[in-house]
Amino acid sequence: MNERIRPTQAAIYAALLTISAVVMIYMGTYASAYYAPSVCLLLEAVLLWCGIARKLFERVLQLNQLTGIVLILTLWLGDALHLPKLDIAGVMLIGNMVSGGPLMAALAIPLLASFHFGKTLPDWFQSRGV
Amino acid sequence: MQFKRLFAVGAIQSAIICALPALFAPMANAASLTGTITTENGAPVMGAMLTVFNEAGNRKETVYTGADGSYAIHTDFGGKLNVRARLANFEDTTTTVQLAADQVSTVNLTVKHFASAQARSDALTASAHTAKLPWASAEQRTPFVSQCNYCHQVGNALTRSARSEDAWTQTLDRMQGYFAMLSKGEAKTFANVLARGFDGKPVDTVLDYGVTPELTHAKVEQWLVGDAMTFIHDTDVGEDQKLYGTDEGHDVVWVLDRKTGKIDSYPEPDINLPAGGMFAGMTLPIGIFTGKHGPHSMAQGKDGRIWITNALSSTLASFDPATKAFKLYPVPGDVLYPHTIRMDQDGIVWFTNVVSNQVARFDPKTEKFTVIRLPSNGLVRWVTDMLLPTIMHVANWFPHKNLPLDISTHKFLGHDVLNFPYGIDVDPKDGSIWYAKLYVNKIGRIDPKTLQVTEYDTPMKGPRRPRFDRNGILWIPAFDESGLMRFDPERKTFESYKLPVLADGEYEVPYALNVHPVTGDIWITANASDRILRFIPSTKRFISYPSPTRVTVLRDLVFTKDGRVCNSTSNLPAYGTEDGLDSFMCFDPDGGDKDKAAILAAKGK
Numbered sequence: 177m178n179e180r181i182r183p184t185q186a187a188i189y190a191a192l193l194t195i196s197a198v199v200m201i202y203m204g205t206y207a208s209a210y211y212a213p214s215v216c217l218l219l220e221a222v223l224l225w226c227g228i229a230r231k232l233f234e235r236v237l238q239l240n241q242l243t244g245i246v247l248i249l250t251l252w253l254g255d256a257l258h259l260p261k262l263d264i265a266g267v268m269l270i271g272n273m274v275s276g277g278p279l280m281a282a283l284a285i286p287l288l289a290s291f292h293f294g295k296t297l298p299d300w301f302q303s304r305g306v
Numbered sequence: 307m308q309f310k311r312l313f314a315v316g317a318i319q320s321a322i323i324c325a326l327p328a329l330f331a332p333m334a335n336a337a338s339l340t341g342t343i344t345t346e347n348g349a350p351v352m353g354a355m356l357t358v359f360n361e362a363g364n365r366k367e368t369v370y371t372g373a374d375g376s377y378a379i380h381t382d383f384g385g386k387l388n389v390r391a392r393l394a395n396f397e398d399t400t401t402t403v404q405l406a407a408d409q410v411s412t413v414n415l416t417v418k419h420f421a422s423a424q425a426r427s428d429a430l431t432a433s434a435h436t437a438k439l440p441w442a443s444a445e446q447r448t449p450f451v452s453q454c455n456y457c458h459q460v461g462n463a464l465t466r467s468a469r470s471e472d473a474w475t476q477t478l479d480r481m482q483g484y485f486a487m488l489s490k491g492e493a494k495t496f497a498n499v500l501a502r503g504f505d506g507k508p509v510d511t512v513l514d515y516g517v518t519p520e521l522t523h524a525k526v527e528q529w530l531v532g533d534a535m536t537f538i539h540d541t542d543v544g545e546d547q548k549l550y551g552t553d554e555g556h557d558v559v560w561v562l563d564r565k566t567g568k569i570d571s572y573p574e575p576d577i578n579l580p581a582g583g584m585f586a587g588m589t590l591p592i593g594i595f596t597g598k599h600g601p602h603s604m605a606q607g608k609d610g611r612i613w614i615t616n617a618l619s620s621t622l623a624s625f626d627p628a629t630k631a632f633k634l635y636p637v638p639g640d641v642l643y644p645h646t647i648r649m650d651q652d653g654i655v656w657f658t659n660v661v662s663n664q665v666a667r668f669d670p671k672t673e674k675f676t677v678i679r680l681p682s683n684g685l686v687r688w689v690t691d692m693l694l695p696t697i698m699h700v701a702n703w704f705p706h707k708n709l710p711l712d713i714s715t716h717k718f719l720g721h722d723v724l725n726f727p728y729g730i731d732v733d734p735k736d737g738s739i740w741y742a743k744l745y746v747n748k749i750g751r752i753d754p755k756t757l758q759v760t761e762y763d764t765p766m767k768g769p770r771r772p773r774f775d776r777n778g779i780l781w782i783p784a785f786d787e788s789g790l791m792r793f794d795p796e797r798k799t800f801e802s803y804k805l806p807v808l809a810d811g812e813y814e815v816p817y818a819l820n821v822h823p824v825t826g827d828i829w830i831t832a833n834a835s836d837r838i839l840r841f842i843p844s845t846k847r848f849i850s851y852p853s854p855t856r857v858t859v860l861r862d863l864v865f866t867k868d869g870r871v872c873n874s875t876s877n878l879p880a881y882g883t884e885d886g887l888d889s890f891m892c893f894d895p896d897g898g899d900k901d902k903a904a905i906l907a908a909k910g911k
Contacts, residue, residue, distance in 0.1 A: 206718050209712040252692075255640070265696040266699050
């Protein structure tokens with residue numbers, strides 16, 4: 177791996193993902209379910225640091241956003257929409273936790289925006305040839 | 307004229323004498339015991355408890371001695387009866403008497419000092435033992451009072467056995483499966499304090515019940531119910547004056563006919579849920595919560611139906627005392643743990659939903675529910691309130707694994723992450739609905755027409771089951787701070803009172819209270835010290851009535867038309883009580899006097 181060609185943006189986001197993973201590991205020492213998002217956050221940090229598996233990296237971010245948004249909408253509007261609220265919310269909650277949880281949700285927004293509107297991160301993954 | 311007056315007086319006297327047997331109709335074969343209770347040196351003792359057990363051992367009646375140590379008890383028990391004298395700080399004295407119908411026997415008893423410090427310590431209340439726990443600060447103790455006394459006494463014979471810190475950690479883990487909301491740090495501190503405090507060494511405390519003359523007029527009756535796993539959460543008195551008890555452990559309603567002593571049980575209809583209902587993902591008190599509904603609280607409607615909140619199945623049930631028929635109504639939405647229930651003047655049913663921070667309204671005529679989401683009081687509580695029903699639902703996919711403990715935010719922050727709307731009552735002045743939020747220290751008002759909600763901070767922590775008096779004053783027990791609060795809804799002002807304790811350093815856990823409809827006195831459960839308290843608002847004075855049963859944990863209090871204050875003893879588990887069973891318990895503030903009058907009348911005959 178060539179440190180000099182890794183963009184600062186990738187390094188910063190990888191660091192933030194790692195810090196988030198550490199926070200989740202700490203929370204996991206209190207309530208073990210939080211180990212699940214920490215594993216995902218670490219995986220994403222590694223993928224970004226190495227610039228590999230862009231599709232997987234992006235899909236995880238998208239899954240996190242999708243499950244988070246559906247979870248909030250279901251909890252908020254589920255009664256009014258006569259949805260099987262708790263079943264949907266339950267699946268979304270599990271999906272959100274395994275795809276990085278709330279801290280991933282916060283980081284996923286700028287990360288996905290970078291992929292969509294910027295070139296730095298796409299070029300970084302492309303330069304790694306994956 | 308003179309003759310007429312004499313005739314009239316004589317007629318009244320005759321009527322009273324003739325009416326007395328009718329007054330004591332259930333005691334058609336009533337017998338009586340009289341005598342004195344003294345100490346070893348012959349000194350009479352006031353406020354000692356004289357308890358008579360029936361031959362089967364499933365009923366008991368208690369009176370308190372007067373200043374001269376005398377007592378008189380009138381009972382319909384017959385045969386070979388156990389009699390016990392009990393006085394705080396002294397050893398019990400028991401004897402057996404053979405009592406025939408209509409017999410008056412004299413039994414004098416002497417109470418002695420304990421033979422050993424250990425025996426003396428073993429007879430102390432739970433409050434005396436928990437007072438010795440070595441907390442670093444009052445703040446450290448507050449979550450312990452809130453969470454570890456939530457369903458049962460701590461410090462009684464069952465719960466104070468000496469254990470290592472590891473053993474206490476395991477116990478506390480188990481309790482969290484029963485819904486104790488402890489942060490990791492709190493659990494660690496509690497285990498350490500409990501291991502150091504409950505070391506098996508005798509506790510040296512002198513209990514002072516503050517005996518008052520009122521005590522000598524009172525009588526207590528108990529009817530034991532169910533089995534060692536029964537959990538009669540609440541008791542209500544029906545229009546028929548029978549006592550109804552909801553057994554949350556076994557999904558049945560117990561009905562006691564106080565006149566005959568007959569106890570019946572009526573099981574709720576089955577439902578397509580696992581044992582534990584909506585809480586099947588938690589461990590719950592295994593062997594106790596074997597039911598699916600968890601019948602919790604009751605209120606009788608004008609049509610005679612008794613409405614029951616089913617805490618575990620999130621349903622509302624009606625029970626018709628005439629036909630014994632149940633009907634179930636599933637509460638819509640993400641409602642969890644329907645709790646205290648009351649009827650308003652229009653026959654509308656209102657109840658709190660503790661775990662999901664809601665109050666529900668149900669119209670029996672239209673059979674329509676309206677679920678009102680209450681204010682969240684901060685982002686963390688909003689997240690927890692919104693997510694907890696989902697977490698419980700997911701947990702049900704993995705029964706009895708305690709999954710919520712692995713994800714709930716209370717593991718970081720303790721029980722402060724929740725609201726817990728608990729007790730509820732109806733303002734008799736304007737029909738508004740008021741509730742108490744146990745974990746966020748607020749009371750709230752719901753406008754019954756607009757459903758607009760307004761909340762107020764309470765000056766003391768742990769507002770639990772409030773009740774209105776007839777003047778529209780809300781009385782609130784402060785569970786976490788051994789207190790009683792008075793709230794004037796018109797002026798929006800509070801007054802606070804500390805409950806009397808038996809010795810320095812003790813705390814009290816007032817779970818519920820009720821206001822006597824005639825006298826206006828506030829009757830309060832004092833569950834740490836096996837007492838019921840009576841507060842006289844006009845003089846701001848407390849009267850303390852010790853229970854004849856060790857480990858007396860009382861919940862809702864109700865008043866019968868014949869002047870009794872009734873409830874159920876419902877420690878968790880029932881086998882932790884002195885009798886090993888739950889019971890219906892009725893305090894009659896004038897019951898002792900009634901017995902004395904009945905004995906006099908019998909002698910006159």
